[in-house]
Amino acid sequence: MSFSGQVPVDSVRRWEADQTSRLLGDTISMSESEWHAPSLLPGWTRAHVATHLSRNADACGWAALNPRDGFGHGLSAKERFVELERGADRPGLQLQIDLDTSAGALNRCWNAVLDWSRQLRMLGGSYPLSILPLARLHEVCVHHLDLGLGATPDQIDPLTASWLLRWVLHRMESEPIPEVTVFADSGLTATIGKGGPGRHVSGTDARLWAWLSGRVGPDQVVGADGLEFDLLG
Secondary structure, eight states, rough: OSSSOOOHHHHHHHHHHHHHHHHHHHHHHHHHHHTSSSSSSOOOOOHHHHHHHHHHHHHHHHHHOOGOOOTTTTTHHHHHHHHHHHTTOOOOOOOOHHHHHHHHHHHHHHHTTTTTTSSEEETTTEEETTTHHHHHHHHHHHHHHTHHHHHGGSSSSSHHHHHHHHHHHHTTTSSSOOEEEEEETTSEEEEOOOSSSSSEEOOOOOHHHHTTTTTTTTTSSSTTTOOOOOOOO
């Protein structure tokens, strides 16, 4: 499933802002112990998840204004690990402020973009810059689930979920996984993977997105018995 500039940037930005507000509404009431309790991601506390989201916002903002440099410009994998660990050691109030202010800064960067068709190097390929808000929307939604604060895929509205599913299907279309043909309630149909007899899996766009992202089990969709995927960030 290709993306050639057809992403509805204004709509996706509204959805991302709404999902960010929902996430911030869930985190603002957390106690210090809750911030540093394990998340649903192996080895990560909720503070790790929050720090990752904040730095992802920074990276998206940089890429929006400097697309020729590509996404994730600047830090090595080791430096990002050190930054993540240091960030996760902060008090809850600092984590909440960071989530809020980094999201606001990203919005200001996006407001400064004049041409969403400019090419961005990302995920080993070249994409129109308009893909960036969609990638950020996925990050916010998937890590909201990872926080383990009660958020579920079913709380995501159908139109937002449809675009999240498109993004994950694109991410997975060349992965070495068994062949799966997805039939979403929205009417979206796509085949990913290769090999084997092939499976037909159906469900709501939101549950299919969460299943393909490794956030819910095969029992949440129809036809996926025993088929689970690795976590997709």
